[in-house]
Amino acid sequence: xxxxxxxxxxxxxxxxxxxxxxxxxxxxxxxxxxxxxxxxxxxxxxxxxxxxxxxxxxxxxxxxxxxxxxxxxxxxxxxxxxxxxxxxxxxxxxxxxxxxxx
Amino acid sequence: xxxxxxxxxxxxxxxxxxxxxxxxxxxxxxxxxxxxxxxxxxxxxxxxxxxxxxxxxxxxxxxxxxxxxxxxxxxxxxxxxxxxxxxxxxxxxxxxxxxxxxxxxxxxxxxxxxxxxxxxxxxxxxxxxxxxxxxxxxxxxxxxxxxxxxxxxxxxxxxxxxxxxxxxxxxxxxxxxxxxxxxxxxxxxxxxxxxxxxxxxxxxxxxxxxxxxxxxxxxxxxxxxxxxxxxxxxxxxxxxxxxxxxxxxxxxxxxxxxxxxxxxxxxxxxxxxxxxxxxxxxxxxxxxxxxxxxxxxxxxxxxxxxxxxxxxxxxxxxxxxxxxxxxxxxxxxxxxxxxxxxxxxxxxxxxxxxxxxxxxxxxxxxxxxxxxxxxxxxxxxxxxxxxxxxxxxxxxxxxxxxxxxxxxxxxxxxxxxxxxxxxxxxxxxxxxxxxxxxxxxxxxxxxxxxxxxxxxxxxxxxxxxxxxxxxxxxxxxxxxxxx
Numbered sequence: 242x243x244x245x246x247x248x249x250x251x252x253x254x255x256x257x258x259x260x261x262x263x264x265x266x267x268x269x270x271x272x273x274x275x276x277x278x279x280x281x282x283x284x285x286x287x288x289x290x291x292x293x294x295x296x297x298x299x300x301x302x303x304x305x306x307x308x309x310x311x312x313x314x315x316x317x318x319x320x321x322x323x324x325x326x327x328x329x330x331x332x333x334x335x336x337x338x339x340x341x342x343x
Numbered sequence: 344x345x346x347x348x349x350x351x352x353x354x355x356x357x358x359x360x361x362x363x364x365x366x367x368x369x370x371x372x373x374x375x376x377x378x379x380x381x382x383x384x385x386x387x388x389x390x391x392x393x394x395x396x397x398x399x400x401x402x403x404x405x406x407x408x409x410x411x412x413x414x415x416x417x418x419x420x421x422x423x424x425x426x427x428x429x430x431x432x433x434x435x436x437x438x439x440x441x442x443x444x445x446x447x448x449x450x451x452x453x454x455x456x457x458x459x460x461x462x463x464x465x466x467x468x469x470x471x472x473x474x475x476x477x478x479x480x481x482x483x484x485x486x487x488x489x490x491x492x493x494x495x496x497x498x499x500x501x502x503x504x505x506x507x508x509x510x511x512x513x514x515x516x517x518x519x520x521x522x523x524x525x526x527x528x529x530x531x532x533x534x535x536x537x538x539x540x541x542x543x544x545x546x547x548x549x550x551x552x553x554x555x556x557x558x559x560x561x562x563x564x565x566x567x568x569x570x571x572x573x574x575x576x577x578x579x580x581x582x583x584x585x586x587x588x589x590x591x592x593x594x595x596x597x598x599x600x601x602x603x604x605x606x607x608x609x610x611x612x613x614x615x616x617x618x619x620x621x622x623x624x625x626x627x628x629x630x631x632x633x634x635x636x637x638x639x640x641x642x643x644x645x646x647x648x649x650x651x652x653x654x655x656x657x658x659x660x661x662x663x664x665x666x667x668x669x670x671x672x673x674x675x676x677x678x679x680x681x682x683x684x685x686x687x688x689x690x691x692x693x694x695x696x697x698x699x700x701x702x703x704x705x706x707x708x709x710x711x712x713x714x715x716x717x718x719x720x721x722x723x724x725x726x727x728x729x730x731x732x733x734x735x736x737x738x739x740x741x742x743x744x745x746x747x748x749x750x751x752x753x754x755x756x757x758x759x760x761x762x763x764x765x766x767x768x769x770x771x772x773x774x775x776x777x778x779x780x781x782x783x784x785x786x787x788x789x790x791x792x793x794x795x796x797x798x799x800x801x802x803x804x805x806x807x808x809x810x811x812x813x814x815x816x817x818x819x820x821x822x823x824x825x826x
Binding site: 248249251262264301302303315317318319336337339340341342343 | 344348351352355356471473497504506507508509510511518528531532535536565567591593595615617619627628631633634659660
């Protein structure tokens with residue numbers, strides 16, 4: 242199911258524990274999946290089965306982005322599935338190093 | 344968004360890590376999460392969570408607890424007079440006030456910092472309400488009636504996500520928190536330390552001796568200081584300071600005298616110093632002068648590099664910055680103007696006064712300054728502090744910088760004094776360590792700056808008035824010239 246996502250929207254995987262929060266998204270309809278199944282708002286009652294081809298896992302605290310960095314998701318809870326967006330290649334964003342300021 | 348997410352992630356991913364150390368009390372992130380839920384459970388519908396006390400474990404717990412309960416957190420200044428405090432409390436009720444002080448007001452329920460911890464925990468999830476306010480902070484009001492700055496969850500989260508990586512702190516890292524809870528730097532430190540997974544060591548009442556002792560005892564690695572605190576530590580150290588665990592010291596909240604930062608770098612050569620420039624209205628830091636820039640400036644013979652030790656640094660990646668003239672045009676490097684900033688962390692909104700942002704989202708900081716050719720920002724002072732002599736704008740900072748080079752002048756402030764001929768003229772308040780005749784002061788200014796900068800009134804003081812977080816109280820000095 243594709244739709245336009247607003248920053249702050251939290252999406253849960255339906256096949257693993259993964260939860261992400263949209264930090265940035267383009268103003269276009271996106272189809273976001275995790276572990277091969279569409280992600281949804283709110284945790285599912287029961288977990289479906291994980292697509293083993295989509296099981297690289299997510300890590301809490303990591304940011305996920307496409308090559309052009311047009312969208313960015315923060316993993317707020319890690320899981321076994323991989324986050325994908327149809328038509329884009331999603332990967333972990335390299336951490337930027339700023340000095341500690343507080 | 345909701346700032347409670349930061350604590351939730353930390354308590355789930357590294358709940359075993361120590362979060363808070365305050366005196367004999369020690370608390371892990373999991374326990375801090377529980378404490379926040381206990382506070383949230385005590386909040387009645389429609390109540391804000393207010394805090395009027397020195398640093399205590401209930402401060403971070405209340406900051407996150409209010410967020411969990413879906414209500415703003417308001418931190419009040421415990422150094423205010425009763426009258427000032429009553430006036431602010433009347434502006435925030437109904438509220439649950441965490442305090443040991445004897446205050447009462449209509450629709451105000453007080454509870455002590457110890458008693459607010461414990462009891463049953465709130466079971467629900469933190470609400471995501473678009474545009475919800477996370478923190479209300481009264482500005483210091485050095486120039487007038489304090490305004491209540493509104494910081495939304497989205498502003499604070501933008502600051503955290505823009506500057507810190509989750510769980511980026513090593514397991515042994517500890518931050519020494521000395522800035523009071525009612526200061527934006529005190530709030531920011533809790534949010535970033537929580538997200539980074541860094542132990543927060545609270546020092547409720549700052550003295551340089553206590554700071555050094557606690558840093559040694561807790562093997563502190565990080566600290567934030569306002570300039571006057573750093574100066575007092577340098578004074579007490581007397582040339583040698585043994586804190587081998589210390590790695591990073593950030594400073595901000597006021598102008599850092601060059602002599603102070605140089606002395607601190609000499610004293611702690613292994614420490615990384617960072618100047619963090621920001622305002623309450625920008626959810627803390629918007630520009631940074633990092634450790635490498637400090638060392639480069641310190642060791643450089645090139646005056647244009649060397650002066651960067653007095654720079655606020657460059658904007659963080661998520662912030663845009665412009666210097667504009669009074670007329671609103673963007674000016675060239677090296678030209679002094681008004682500092683404007685834009686970014687998701689910038690709130691720029693006061694309760695009852697609305698948003699101060701322009702149509703394109705730019706916020707006028709009311710600070711004056713300029714950037715150099717490489718984008719390094721130099722803050723000159725508050726726009727309100729400019730002396731307007733016969734239509735000519737005079738920056739107090741340039742006069743102060745010149746006078747500070749005199750070896751017998753320990754501290755100096757230039758302010759506007761009423762003048763029959765010019766409207767305003769330059770008044771200078773000095774703290775001297777020896778006998779410096781007026782003529783010598785005037786000659787020093789005349790030799791370096793235009794004659795309009797020469798003070799028409801000079802007074803000597805035992806010390807200049809600062810507030811407790813190191814902000815020079817220019818209004819008090821101005822008033823003292825009028826007496």
